[in-house]
Amino acid sequence: MLERRFEEFAKCPPLAPVPIFTGFIRAVLEGLVDGRVWTERRAAHALHGYGMSLIWGESVDRAFDALIDHLNTGAYRVRDEWLQVDPAWEQLDWDGKLKAERFTRVNFRFDRTVFAARHGAPVLSSGWSLVELDAAAFDMPDVAVTPAAFWKNFAACRAHGGGVMAVKDGEVGAIAFTSTRFDDWLEIGIETRAAYRGQGLARAVAVAMIAKILAAGLTPVWTCRQENTASFLLAQSLGFVIEKTLPFRRLAA
Numbered sequence: 001m002l003e004r005r006f007e008e009f010a011k012c013p014p015l016a017p018v019p020i021f022t023g024f025i026r027a028v029l030e031g032l033v034d035g036r037v038w039t040e041r042r043a044a045h046a047l048h049g050y051g052m053s054l055i056w057g058e059s060v061d062r063a064f065d066a067l068i069d070h071l072n073t074g075a076y077r078v079r080d081e082w083l084q085v086d087p088a089w090e091q092l093d094w095d096g097k098l099k100a101e102r103f104t105r106v107n108f109r110f111d112r113t114v115f116a117a118r119h120g121a122p123v124l125s126s127g128w129s130l131v132e133l134d135a136a137a138f139d140m141p142d143v144a145v146t147p148a149a150f151w152k153n154f155a156a157c158r159a160h161g162g163g164v165m166a167v168k169d170g171e172v173g174a175i176a177f178t179s180t181r182f183d184d185w186l187e188i189g190i191e192t193r194a195a196y197r198g199q200g201l202a203r204a205v206a207v208a209m210i211a212k213i214l215a216a217g218l219t220p221v222w223t224c225r226q227e228n229t230a231s232f233l234l235a236q237s238l239g240f241v242i243e244k245t246l247p248f249r250r251l252a253a
Contacts, residue, residue: 012029012044013043017088018054018056019086019244020244020246021221022056023181024150024179024187025046026180027180028046029046033152034049035049038070041057041059041063042057043055043057043062045071049149050150051081051082052081053082053084055067055086056086056089057086060085060088060089060092068097068098071083071251074253077251080250081253082249083100083250084248084249085246085247087246090247098249098251100249100250101249102249103225103227103249104226104227104245104248105224105245106224106226106242106244107242108223108242109240109243110221110222113239114239115210115239116239118239119210119239122211123203123204123207124201124204127168128166128168128204129166130164130166130204130205132162132164133157133158133163133177135154137165137175140175142194143192143194145191147163147179147189149179150177151178157178160178161177161178161186162178163205164177164205166204173193173199173201174190174193174196174205181218184217185219185221186218187220188206188213188220190202202230202234203234210239222235222238225248
């Protein structure tokens with residue numbers, strides 16, 4: 001079994017050599033969000049509290065059998081896990097050994113020129129307005145993803161970029177928010193409540209959030225499953241260009 005080092009994140013192999021977006025794991029290693037880390041032979045498996053995980057390190061090949069046993073047993077897993085592997089180790093037999101369903105993860109690059117050409121002020125249908133994300137929307141109960149999955153509290157979320165929400169008659173229809181922020185980039189999360197879909201609210205809050213990010217001198221980041229058609233197409237319409245695709249494996253809770 002892998003050695004558990006919940007308090008010794010600093011002993012993990014460096015993330016810098018991993019050539020994909022790793023902000024969600026960096027948030028775990030720097031204590032911005034709850035998570036867990038396992039290490040074995042200079043290989044690491046880190047799990048974000050929301051369920052995203054990454055395997056990387058200098059000797060993943062030597063730790064492969066132990067990793068497979070650890071992942072397939074899954075005693076630590078309380079929700080579905082979405083696993084990425086450092087592309088340097090993708091040649092190992094993950095699909096043959098893991099009890100997992102395979103999808104595709106997309107990393108995008110933001111093209112500011114495309115965004116500027118396509119989007120001015122956000123467009124909203126009658127009655128809707130855009131306001132800053134507030135504490136009440138930090139963890140809405142009737143959506144799949146909220147900022148609470150990425151931050152320990154609302155103050156931390158607000159301090160790292162906050163978000164934007166579309167509101168009508170006191171009801172929140174959609175939110176765009178900071179999911180991770182490091183250096184000069186900020187990753188965007190989007191969620192629309194089921195009753196308000198199909199009204200262009202996701203696009204409106206996304207445009208407003210991107211404008212907010214650019215005004216702060218930061219670079220917006222967007223990642224998603226390719227199979228999430230709505231997010232995949234919205235990203236490209238906003239000026240995000242596909243930069244890299246990689247396997248994304250779901251290990252059931």
